[in-house]
Amino acid sequence: MFETDLRLTDGRALHVYDSAPCDDGRLAVVTLGVPTDDLYEAGEWLGIRWISCDLTSSTTAADLAAVVDAACVEGFALMGHAEGGALALRTAALLGDRVEAVVTFASTLPAEFILTAVDGPVLLCHGLDDVVVPPANSRWLASRLALPTLDLHPHLDHTTILTQSEPALEWIRDHTG
Template sequence: MFETDLRLTNGRALHVYDSAPCDDGRLAVVTLGVPIDGLYEAGEWLGIRWISCDLLSTTTAADLAAVVDAAGVDGFALMGHAEGGALALRTAALVGDRVEAVVTFASTLPAEFILTAIDAPVLLTHGLADRVSPPTNSHWLATRLSLPTLDLHPALDHTSILTRAEPALEWIRDHTG
């Protein structure tokens, strides 16, 4: 995993990770709060290039656009957990047609008006036993997105929903160019 600090135009720095710098043959998947340690093998056979950064409470969609620009990536997918899910949706709205697909796990809610700007397919994965981020969040998002897929799991909670990350990667592969 290649690591570097990316200096943003506002003077702040983000610590960035890239599993395959300059490998344009792989689909870039930007992860936001989704641990990828157990996903390396699946990422290899699916041809995925992992890109992520240390998420700070001040990380914005514009910051993530700078990360993918610095990585030389045109099209990419986003995966986010909780606040990372809302950030993934805000980023998809900001960068538009560069985003090929979005996956959220137990997402919190972004502002409603940005959702109409998202044209990419979105997989909303949520555990019905989640007591941190209510499953109604994903239901609400599904009614406001143009291409939603709602993926609910009765026995999973806020953290255990991340066990659905590997099937979500397969969904990304099926929904991207």
């Protein structure tokens, strides 16, 4: 795993991780709050290049644009958990066609007007036993997105929904070109 600090135009630095720098043959998946340690094997057989950065409360969609630009990535997918899910949707709205697919896990809600700019496929995974972020969030998002797939799971909660990360990678592979 390659690690570096990326200096942003406003002087802040983001600590960035890249599993396969300069490997254009792999689909880049930018993760936002989704642990990838258990997903490396699946990522290998699916041909995935992991890119992520340390998230703070001030991380923006423009910051993520700088991350993928610095990594020389044109098209990519996003996976985000909780606030990372909302940031993934905001990034998809900002970067348009560059974002090939989005997966959210127990996403918090971005502003509604942002969702009208997200025109690619979005997989919304949510555990029905989530008491941190209500499953109604994903239902609401699904009702406002152009190409949603709502994936609700009984008996999974805010954290255990991340057990659906590997199937979500397969979904990404099926929904990207």
